[in-house]
Amino acid sequence: MQHPEPHDLTALAYDLVEGAERETLLKHLAECDQCRATYDSFRQEQTLVRDAIVRDARSGPAEARALERTLLMLGAQGQESAPARGKLLSLPLWLWAAQAAAMLLVAVGLFFILRPETEPDVIPVADTNRAAAVESGIALVSDNGGNWRPAEAVPFDAWTKAGDELTIQMLDGSSAVLQADAIFNITYESDMKTPILNVLDGRGFISAAGDAQLLVRTGDTRLHALPGAQVLVTSEGEEGWSSNAQSLRSWTLPRNAQAEVKHGDVLVVPGSRKFSSVALRNGESMRWTPQGMDARDAAGQSLTLSLASFAIEVGTDTTHDPAELAKLEHSINALMLRLDDVQKRHGELKTADWFLEDELRLRTFGQSLQVRVLVRGTGDSSSVALNLNGVGVAAWAIGGGISFEVSRDNGTTRHQYDADSPEVLRGKVPADQHELLGLVKFEKNGDGWKVSEDTDNLAAYRKKHNLPGKD
């Protein structure tokens, strides 16, 4: 195998390579562990170098001043009112004269004519469609023609790009600082109270409000930031996403993602369910790729169950080594302690309880292997998760809302539908997925709903599709 030149790997890591050459290099990386390891280290270094260069040079107030002056100049609001130029440009006389002439040309030629045109063409966002307010910076949204245009607020469920360092505030007081060019969108849970922030590309520092929760999604992993939590999320998308708003769809996933908890508690739930979810706290982090999720404590020790443990967990035909089982039980106990600790501090939060229950429920797969099993109910929430030969079906009820989710291709495509009644939900779910919807039973439970497997329909589905039974 012929390896790329080191300087080409450096150039790739610094995004200096384009087109077919980039594709060729990426293809090589997919096949060569050695070069990929080198590339990964260069890529981490690139993040540091970029931060060192970019952050120090940016300044919100000065940029705003510079923009104002530039717009005034372009709008030519009269030669007299044009802002004075700095001493920097005390250039040779001929050059200054040329520049002054150019200025005059702009001023005279565009006076009156340009003035109505110089206001930035900002996309209005109706109050009812606002998912977050822009505190500072520029939010860009797609104009449906594939172009990014400035918007006066972050609209509900629309891919948004930070045109500059962008600070936003969500309806519940949670906030986020997105670095320039970051792409994200915001929706809300079916209760319309808990914001869901999808980070697709770029970097964001996200803070949950002191009395509310915030769901951050990156990759297929959900980061459930409990009240007061702060998390730094870095997500890397495919080349071309940042310039082509039209190519973005609701199910688009990044290439890889990382999150670092800076303060408070964050429950991490990988959508693929290949690995156990975990509670992270200050200083701990997770890294996601399409192959899976890995969480680490502050000392760098892995917190996620290994792939081997997963095989044990779901009860496959693997021959189980007692030592491996003991190791698994130890890992599970360690995770349990973390969850207990979070529950003590946030126990009154129903959504958090649901995630805890979900986390613990997953362990019931290990029952037949005599791995410690604990199931705790919250009484106010319920869920169903089925894996049907690569097709994932999940449904959950919390508060008065119900949700239904279908995932395919190991979770890389995912569609979620939310409603406040089974009838409305059925109207939202496409007809070709009604058979899957029928595997879930919805029953009234006080003011809300309870979901469970429809055992008859599930048995019929397994028989029809020649799938083995659960047990």
Next chain:
Amino acid sequence: MAAEADRGSMLSKLAVLHHGPLFGYCRRRLGTEAEAEDALQETFMRAFKYFNSYDPSRDARKWLFGIAHNVCVEIARTRKKLTISDDLPDPADHSPTLVALERLAHEESLETVRRELHNLPDRTRRILELRFFGQLSSKEIADLEGMKETAVRVALHRALEGLRAKLANTEQDHAAS
């Protein structure tokens, strides 16, 4: 005149979209906010003047960075010296959002990188700045710098080798402590 109105309107939109990275680049090149403000204004003045040279099929951001690059080079030449941003204020002087981000960064590694960046050849710094602010490729940077594309990559790679060694030491020190 209508064409000029369209030109001004389009450049106003481009200014709204790209002023941040352009400002950052000029500030790195020139050293102070005031100088960067001037350079940004100058960039758009030239963009207006030479608008006919703009190829709409090209990325406008890259076109603007080409102009900003030339503006900074001319200013530096006029001043007979090129001030690299040694006098950038401490990040703590920045807006609260930057303070929040900065506080959370890997300070130790970041400091190592800052120190090493200072020791890089100016040309390498320009390559990095054109990449990070202007999102230019090695070919586009080579065109601006009058170099061969391979030379851009080799120059960057060699210059970064020193930085990598320092970063590895920092990580080892951190692990040992």
